[in-house]
Amino acid sequence: MTFASPLLRTAAVGVVVPVHNEQELLAASLHSLVDAFEEVSQWGAASRLMVVLDSCRDASRDIALELQDVLARDEGLVEVSVVKCEAKNVGYARGLGCSALLARWSRLPPSKIWLATTDADSRVPLNWLATQVMQHEAGAEHWSGRVVVTDWSEHRHETGLQWQIEYDQESRPIHGASLGFNAAAYLAAGGFEALKTGEDRALHRALIDQGGRVHYDSATRVVTSARRRARAPYGFARALDLVNSSVRLRATS
Numbered sequence: 001m002t003f004a005s006p007l008l009r010t011a012a013v014g015v016v017v018p019v020h021n022e023q024e025l026l027a028a029s030l031h032s033l034v035d036a037f038e039e040v041s042q043w044g045a046a047s048r049l050m051v052v053l054d055s056c057r058d059a060s061r062d063i064a065l066e067l068q069d070v071l072a073r074d075e076g077l078v079e080v081s082v083v084k085c086e087a088k089n090v091g092y093a094r095g096l097g098c099s100a101l102l103a104r105w106s107r108l109p110p111s112k113i114w115l116a117t118t119d120a121d122s123r124v125p126l127n128w129l130a131t132q133v134m135q136h137e138a139g140a141e142h143w144s145g146r147v148v149v150t151d152w153s154e155h156r157h158e159t160g161l162q163w164q165i166e167y168d169q170e171s172r173p174i175h176g177a178s179l180g181f182n183a184a185a186y187l188a189a190g191g192f193e194a195l196k197t198g199e200d201r202a203l204h205r206a207l208i209d210q211g212g213r214v215h216y217d218s219a220t221r222v223v224t225s226a227r228r229r230a231r232a233p234y235g236f237a238r239a240l241d242l243v244n245s246s247v248r249l250r251a252t253s
Contacts, residue, residue: 009137011112012046012105013037013129016097018090019051022120023059025225030067030080032123037078039130046108047078050101054093055086060120091199094176095192102183113183117200121225122147122177131220132180141185141212144204145178148221171216176200178222185212 015033019026030049037047051064061082068080083100085093094117105113114136118124132143149160167173179200189206192199208214 007043007045007137010045010114010133011108013040013114013133014048014050014101016050016094016117017120018054018093019056019060019120020054021056021058021060025121026060026063028123029120034078035126036124036129039126040133041077048101048104049078049080050097051082052093052097053084055088089194089196091192091195094199110183110187115183115186116180117176118222119177123223125220128220135215139213140215141182142207142214143180144174145217145220145222146173147175147177147224150223174201174204177224181207185210
């Protein structure tokens with residue numbers, strides 16, 4: 001799918017990354033996003049990366065501020081903003097980031113703003129934003145991508161195999177690590193709820209209820225972590241633990 005520049009429906013593109021003590025993985029996540037922003041820079045939309053530091057007690061703040069300084073000095077194609085909260089709540093953090101982006105672009109109509117969100121333990125592919133913007137230009141109000149795990153070192157080999165089998169059977173999985181939406185549709189849906197887990201699926205359901213066009217992307221996959229220690233209760237790490245337990249039971253039965 002191609003279209004001529006300038007964009008017709010998209011005047012600004014913003015990405016929200018909630019962060020809670022992610023010093024080991026954050027730099028790789030943020031740099032992958034900078035690369036993805038560069039892929040859409042040719043179309044002339046305003047670009048901003050919003051990092052939300054939620055109750056961080058490690059070096060995550062330093063990592064985010066260093067990137068902000070580097071891009072500001074180099075006059076990079078994407079601006080980085082850093083906001084803080086003490087909510088320990090991923091839904092609240094995502095919502096705060098979206099509100100901060102919309103405040104920055106208050107002079108733009110929300111219908112011309114595309115917002116996306118990913119996770120601080122994940123790396124987006126180079127075409128992640130370009131794919132979303134193209135779908136927005138084609139009429140989509142909401143975009144949902146898939147994830148992939150490349151490092152199963154903290155789990156049994158069989159766990160990775162079983163997870164992939166089960167995941168491939170899901171027709172429309174929803175991940176906060178790979179979501180995008182038109183800002184007007186987001187506001188009409190009520191935004192992210194302040195939920196400690198499941199905020200992505202709650203927003204997805206609310207967007208569906210608004211009746212806007214949704215694009216489910218099965219090809220564009222975000223590389224996410226399969227770590228054992230969960231940041232969100234009942235999130236991805238918890239799902240992997242359940243698969244791991246199932247594999248262990250079958251192995252001992």
